[in-house]
Amino acid sequence: MIHRKKLVEEVSGWLRIFDDGSVDRTWTGPPEVTFMAEPAPPHEEFKEGVAVRDVTIDEKSGLRVRIYLPQHEPPYTDNHNKLPIIVHFHGGGFCISQADWYMYYYMYSRLARLASAIVVSVYLRLAPEHRLPAAIDDGFSALMWLRSLGQGHDSYEPWLNNYGDFNRVFLIGDSSGGNLVHHVAARAGHVDLSPVRLAGGIPVHPGFVRSVRSKSEMEQPESPFLTLDMVDRFLKLALPKGCTKDHPFTCPVGHAAPPLDGLNLPPFLLCVAETDLIRDTEMEYYEAMRKANKDVELLINPGVGHSFYLNKIAVDMDPHTAAQTTGLLEGIIEFIKRH
DSSP states (O other): OOOOOEEEEEEEETTEETTOOEEEEEOOOGGGHHHEEESOOOOOOOEETEEEEEEEETTTTTEEEEEEEEEOOOOOOOOGGOEEEEEEEOOSSSSSOOOTTTTHHHHHHHHHHHTTTEEEEEOOTTTTTSSTTHHHHHHHHHHHHHHHHHHHHHHHOHHHHHHHHEEEEEEEEEEEEHHHHHHHHHHHSSOTTTOOOEEEEESSSOOOOOOHHHHHHHHHHHOOOOOOOHOOOHHHSSSOOOOOTSSSSTTSSSSSSSOOGGGOOOEEEEEEEETTTTHHHHHHHHHHHHTTTTOOOEEETTTTTGGGGGOHHHHHOOOHHHHHHHHHHOOOOHHHHHH
16 A cells, blocks of 8 residues: 655745655745745856855765855965955755755855855755754854864865965854854854954844744734744754754753853854844844843844845845845945954
């Protein structure tokens, strides 16, 4: 007798889980947005000023990164001409999306070009097959790989070794990737990274939440990239079994989290969207960081929602979204230049 797989869980067009444990991440929402969640192939030649390659950084685990190299002026005879390195953690509620999705390709090739920086985007393991802390481990492994490149131990990656400045490494993450910026930086604060120097962290609309709904969760409009249903369902699948949203992975300022003043963190730029559902809990993080005397700056984009800059349709069609995306990029680049 043929066993028909039974659907046991579904998250609004993004994800379906079956009774045999298999997961289908085929997008089933409006077809006109499908292109944003499709893979953009790498290209070793420069297109619009950026070349892209995928590299396996750990043969055992299969961990991969995507590297964006901007066109630059040779020669690189000393460190003064080398390019800052931005390690990127993609979003998706820890459950969906890949580093090669077009929405990230479009945004992070643009950042690499405008910032004159090398972007290293990590292909993170996804829940529910790999619950947290798997994605944090992957992010930290990417940082350790950079350290091994900088030390010259058995590792060599020509784009990074020839053009990258290991003394200016930044972490950036969208949405749930913003949580990884905090947790990877906190973990890195316990180890000797040399010759790598963690120069800054940039959580963009991080997925910081708590069990009790915030005012903004109850009052702000839901967006295509974030609904309360997505928050609840993705985090239930991603957090360690039996844990609530008060777990430090999603609530780094809660009672269960290590005190912020005990963490060794680089300077942070927290990016917040004014109409984001989870704006209030992001602002609680900002206030807690300030209270703990951490070096934290705030960039607020008015009149836009969660991950607005990744919605290429809105960026192309709506002048306000386009202008706010430019403003966000300019703020990020300015922060990088100062550190």
